[in-house]
Amino acid sequence: MNYISTRGTAPVLTFGGAMMTGLARDGGLYLPETIPTFTADAIAAFAGLPYEEVVFRIIRPFTGDTFDDEELRALIEAAYAGFVHPARAPLVQMGPNHFLLELFHGPTLAFKDFAMQLIGQLMQAALAKSGERITIVGATSGDTGSAAIEAFKGLDNVDVVILFPYGRVSEVQRRQMTTPSESNVHALALDGDFDDCQARVKDMFNDFAFRDAVGLAGVNSINWARVLAQVVYYFTSATALGAPHRPVSFTVPTGNFGDIFAGYIARRMGLPIDKLIVATNQNDILHRALTTGDYKPDGVIPSISPSMDIQVSSNFERALFYAYDGDGAAVAQLMDELKAGGFSISQGALQALSDTFASGRVSEDETTATIRETLTATGELLCPHSAVGVAVAHKHLGTTPMVTLATAHPAKFPDAVEAAGAPRPELPPHMSDLFTRAERMTRVPNDLAALQSIIRERTGR
Numbered sequence: 304m305n306y307i308s309t310r311g312t313a314p315v316l317t318f319g320g321a322m323m324t325g326l327a328r329d330g331g332l333y334l335p336e337t338i339p340t341f342t343a344d345a346i347a348a349f350a351g352l353p354y355e356e357v358v359f360r361i362i363r364p365f366t367g368d369t370f371d372d373e374e375l376r377a378l379i380e381a382a383y384a385g386f387v388h389p390a391r392a393p394l395v396q397m398g399p400n401h402f403l404l405e406l407f408h409g410p411t412l413a414f415k416d417f418a419m420q421l422i423g424q425l426m427q428a429a430l431a432k433s434g435e436r437i438t439i440v441g442a443t444s445g446d447t448g449s450a451a452i453e454a455f456k457g458l459d460n461v462d463v464v465i466l467f468p469y470g471r472v473s474e475v476q477r478r479q480m481t482t483p484s485e486s487n488v489h490a491l492a493l494d495g496d497f498d499d500c501q502a503r504v505k506d507m508f509n510d511f512a513f514r515d516a517v518g519l520a521g522v523n524s525i526n527w528a529r530v531l532a533q534v535v536y537y538f539t540s541a542t543a544l545g546a547p548h549r550p551v552s553f554t555v556p557t558g559n560f561g562d563i564f565a566g567y568i569a570r571r572m573g574l575p576i577d578k579l580i581v582a583t584n585q586n587d588i589l590h591r592a593l594t595t596g597d598y599k600p601d602g603v604i605p606s607i608s609p610s611m612d613i614q615v616s617s618n619f620e621r622a623l624f625y626a627y628d629g630d631g632a633a634v635a636q637l638m639d640e641l642k643a644g645g646f647s648i649s650q651g652a653l654q655a656l657s658d659t660f661a662s663g664r665v666s667e668d669e670t671t672a673t674i675r676e677t678l679t680a681t682g683e684l685l686c687p688h689s690a691v692g693v694a695v696a697h698k699h700l701g702t703t704p705m706v707t708l709a710t711a712h713p714a715k716f717p718d719a720v721e722a723a724g725a726p727r728p729e730l731p732p733h734m735s736d737l738f739t740r741a742e743r744m745t746r747v748p749n750d751l752a753a754l755q756s757i758i759r760e761r762t763g764r
């Protein structure tokens with residue numbers, strides 16, 4: 304399987320190459336040259352299998368020669384061993400035709416663990432073969448960073464450097480990043496917002512001399528291997544509800560468009576998904592883009608669902624690539640226009656997007672009301688991100704079963720949940736000492752050169 308860039312001019316890579324590289328050298332994102340499909344029988348056979356077996360069947364056609372079957376199975380087993388729920392991604396019924404997919408039973412209590420735990424195993428195995436040493440640099444609005452640190456802490460041949468926006472992540476998120484004591488963990492608090500963090504990471508990847516000197520590797524949601532890992536739970540939940548014999552829709556609390564894009568790939572692989580509904584908070588660039596065709600960032604407004612406080616939604620580029628029929632030059636042109644303030648999606652591409660995607664935006668008040676009302680109606684305590692999803696899903700319920708993705712455990716956002724008028728959620732037992740562990744972090748300016756020198760000093764490269 305070959306991997307190509309959304310902008311059409313970067314070198315073609317293998318699965319292993321695309322996983323290690325993250326951002327392509329032409330600034331684009333890697334995608335498989337072709338998307339393998341499953342027959343209806345093959346999809347029907349997923350129902351009831353152990354989660355790990357479905358992971359194997361789905362990712363195997365994408366990984367090529369990078370791993371042999373036995374090795375891949377062992378890595379998958381190891382990746383999900385730290386999840387506390389035997390189903391890994393259990394489905395809970397919320398009402399007629401409405402289901403919640405709980406993706407928060409991994410080690411850092413957010414859906415990011417599904418991809419990050421797997422990519423940690425896959426990368427370590429690849430590095431053990433090549434003898435290479437890498438520096439993982441990632442930007443986070445909170446959950447990616449903790450998931451990456453948890454997945455890579457203490458591993459050989461890897462330094463993990465995480466940039467998070469100072470003062471804009473929840474205390475639980477911050478402590479999950481700052482309390483691991485392993486010497487290969489570097490939590491950097493940047494003076495800026497998440498888009499600044501993401502922009503500085505992109506700058507580092509585009510500085511090829513620096514990139515090569517420190518062996519830069521990315522595990523942000525642009526990493527293809529992460530998207531691929533997230534494809535799996537669309538299949539497991541849809542088949543549990545009767546796919547491929549009946550279609551299913553999904554509502555996905557969305558920031559960087561990685562999670563919902565995995566749903567798009569599942570649909571291209573043959574899973575009968577009717578609609579994929581983008582749920583946003585007040586930072587609604589994706590909702591505006593999908594309804595008007597204009598993609599224009601206008602500054603982040605902090606919200607109670609901080610992991611979705613994003614105005615430059617990286618993975619949307621992948622959806623654009625398909626909406627423009629794989630025209631890398633057209634995508635590169637749009638991304639140039641974005642640097643100058645924004646772009647308009649062509650009529651044809653907007654039509655192609657609306658065949659698959661719908662969207663909705665939720666205010667802060669609707670989010671808090673949804674937390675209270677859902678608790679009363681179902682007994683389920685939602686995190687604010689999941690509440691955004693449930694509120695949008697309510698506007699799209701019909702005869703097709705709807706699955707709303709619950710992206711984090713409420714205990715990751717206890718202040719917001721309590722302020723919404725719900726009881727303060729408790730951390731699960733395996734993290735109950737989080738607030739007494741010692742913290743370690745470095746505050747950094749929003750400045751590329753300063754960041755690069757800190758990273759070189761920390762990694763000794």
Ligand SMILES: *Cc1c(COP(=O)(O)O)cnc(C)c1O
Binds near residue numbers: 414446558559562711
């Ligand atoms: C990352 C995250 C999101 C957004 O996911 P994307 O893949 O960036 O769209 C939503 N909710 C939570 C809790 C997250 O951590």
